[in-house]
Amino acid sequence: MKSKIVLIASLLLSVITESIAQTKSDAVLKTLNERYESAESVLKELLTNEPSNGELYFDAGDNYFYWGETEEAEKMYRKGMEVAPTNPLNYAGLGRVAWVKNNVAVNEAQFLKAIEIMTVKSNKISKPIQQLAYLKMAEVYLQSEQKNLPKALEYINTALGLGDLNPEVYIQFGDYYSLRDGMNLSNALMQYNKALEKDPKYTRALLRKGVLYVKVKNWDEGLVYYNDAINVDPNYAPAYREKAELLYKAGRFNSAIEAYGKYLELNNSCRVQQRYASFIFLTKDYKKAIDELERAKMCNPENAIIHRLLGYGYYESSDFVKGRQYMDQFFVMAEAKGKPVIVGSDYAYLGKLMTKTGQDSLALETLKLAVVKDTTYIDGYSDIAAVYFKQKKYDLAAQYYQQKVDKSEEKAPLDFYYLGQARYFNKEYSLSDSAFAQAVVKYPDANFWRGRANSRMEVNAEMPVGLAKPFYEAYIAKTGVDPKSIELNKKNLIESYSYMGFLLYTQKSFDCSKAAWNKVLELDAANEKAKVALVDKDIAAANEVCVTVEPIKE
Numbered sequence: 001m002k003s004k005i006v007l008i009a010s011l012l013l014s015v016i017t018e019s020i021a022q023t024k025s026d027a028v029l030k031t032l033n034e035r036y037e038s039a040e041s042v043l044k045e046l047l048t049n050e051p052s053n054g055e056l057y058f059d060a061g062d063n064y065f066y067w068g069e070t071e072e073a074e075k076m077y078r079k080g081m082e083v084a085p086t087n088p089l090n091y092a093g094l095g096r097v098a099w100v101k102n103n104v105a106v107n108e109a110q111f112l113k114a115i116e117i118m119t120v121k122s123n124k125i126s127k128p129i130q131q132l133a134y135l136k137m138a139e140v141y142l143q144s145e146q147k148n149l150p151k152a153l154e155y156i157n158t159a160l161g162l163g164d165l166n167p168e169v170y171i172q173f174g175d176y177y178s179l180r181d182g183m184n185l186s187n188a189l190m191q192y193n194k195a196l197e198k199d200p201k202y203t204r205a206l207l208r209k210g211v212l213y214v215k216v217k218n219w220d221e222g223l224v225y226y227n228d229a230i231n232v233d234p235n236y237a238p239a240y241r242e243k244a245e246l247l248y249k250a251g252r253f254n255s256a257i258e259a260y261g262k263y264l265e266l267n268n269s270c271r272v273q274q275r276y277a278s279f280i281f282l283t284k285d286y287k288k289a290i291d292e293l294e295r296a297k298m299c300n301p302e303n304a305i306i307h308r309l310l311g312y313g314y315y316e317s318s319d320f321v322k323g324r325q326y327m328d329q330f331f332v333m334a335e336a337k338g339k340p341v342i343v344g345s346d347y348a349y350l351g352k353l354m355t356k357t358g359q360d361s362l363a364l365e366t367l368k369l370a371v372v373k374d375t376t377y378i379d380g381y382s383d384i385a386a387v388y389f390k391q392k393k394y395d396l397a398a399q400y401y402q403q404k405v406d407k408s409e410e411k412a413p414l415d416f417y418y419l420g421q422a423r424y425f426n427k428e429y430s431l432s433d434s435a436f437a438q439a440v441v442k443y444p445d446a447n448f449w450r451g452r453a454n455s456r457m458e459v460n461a462e463m464p465v466g467l468a469k470p471f472y473e474a475y476i477a478k479t480g481v482d483p484k485s486i487e488l489n490k491k492n493l494i495e496s497y498s499y500m501g502f503l504l505y506t507q508k509s510f511d512c513s514k515a516a517w518n519k520v521l522e523l524d525a526a527n528e529k530a531k532v533a534l535v536d537k538d539i540a541a542a543n544e545v546c547v548t549v550e551p552i553k554e
Helices: 002-032 036-049 054-067 070-083 088-100 104-119 127-143 149-161 167-181 186-198 203-215 219-232 237-249 253-266 270-282 286-299 304-316 320-337 344-356 360-373 379-390 394-407 413-425 429-439 446-456 469-479 483-488 490-506 510-523 528-534 537-541
Strands: none
Touching: 002 036, 002 054, 036 054, 054 070, 054 088, 070 088, 088 104, 088 127, 104 127, 127 149, 127 167, 149 167, 167 186, 167 203, 186 203, 203 219, 203 237, 219 237, 237 253, 237 270, 253 270, 270 286, 270 304, 286 304, 304 320, 304 344, 320 344, 344 360, 344 379, 360 379, 379 394, 379 413, 394 413, 413 429, 413 446, 429 446, 446 469, 446 490, 469 490, 483 490, 490 510, 490 528, 510 528, 510 537, 528 537
16 A cells, blocks of 8 residues: 555656646746746746745746846846755856846856856766756857857857757857858858757747848848748747837838737737837827827836837827827936937927927927937938928028938938928029929929029019929929819919919910910919900910910820
8 A cells, every 4th residue: 555655656746747847848938939927927836836946046037137137037046046056057147147237257257156066076967957057158148238259159169069969059159150250141040050950940040040131131031031930830929029120120010010919919018018019100100009008108107218109109199288298208217217318309309399389499409409419310400490491580491401401311302392492482592493403303393393483583573584484384284184183283383374374475475375374264263363464455366275384184
């Protein structure tokens, strides 16, 4: 009977041990899948049942470390050292924390301690544990902002000597070569392919290959490997995150949202929800973005970036009061914490919100800070110019629009359009014409403004030579015969046809003059200038056969 009880107890212990090992493995997998909150919950439960298991403390510390919670990670590693002083993993973990905190002395001391423990034969540290320790030490030298490539390579080679079947060894080699070789992908690719030779379904290797191609802006190839990783494991969350980031960089915002939505589905957390909301903002669906951002804010009210985006979003949605509230809160948070860095667009949105509440003078001061504090924020010059234009200070508006054009690597037709208007109202007609000439490629009504500017450059307005004629004709032609287009451009068409009617009259082309003035009446039956012109004896006698002022029929 006693032997049966022992046998049953032994079997139960075996089942429990296997269950714990399986649960621990699940927790580690959750960490690798960036499901940090879920992994934390599992590991806490495991530690409640096994408070003396040093390896579990390492896993918990690693989960916090990847999560970015270095203080919590350090607590777990230290606790692991207390309960299992001869387990090298927690010393390696503590050294990793020290490295990201720029404490080189502690980093070296803890790594040396981990190595010392592994070299003492009586400690009987298994090869897989030793290999894991070396790989973790190498990883922090590769993945942190501060690098130590020679030491990383030393540790990876040591890990390889402990066993060549672990695909993670080749992942670390690949990461090393990716950093060392810059845009030369060959060595890194070779190592990631070796990882896939060891395990053809190793999603981390597929992901790394995708990251490598994105590094050289080969979006299509990168996307192939992210999709390959997803096909191997549809629940591999990091592949969806990287896919979303790739699509964002490629400007495919709607597809990015779809991919990040899947990541959120697999990893529903405050952190991910906030990033998802940020992606929606980029699609300019501001109403939906605001809804998601407000939801995300509830789980972390102190997130300054959420306040920033809400400020932006409410401005774009014309709720200027709420926009101002959130931007004010953002500045308070960012200045108190020293992060995130306040950038030019922050000052710009705050300044634009000020203009919407009648604080133009204060707005100008704030908008000027945008370009002073952030020299990369070229759009700020347009924001400043727009306020001066609103104040009818056209000389200053032109000055800032000109700076926007001069400082832009790619000259935008819209910038030339605004510059042309500022020059026109500042009576700089030749410069206005030159600016509009650069805008007409995208904005056909720039022809109208060229006509205006050239008409002002006539030496004798009573006897024009027709400087404006080709531009008004081009504007009329481009407007076409579509009723919506005509209605939208009615005011400017009336001015264009009126100019043509007067010019052609002075040139004694009475037929064409009559045709032009009749076009004015078609657009405005009560137009007095047209009525007066049409009763002129020469125009009245004309037969109105003229095609030079007809719009293009597309």
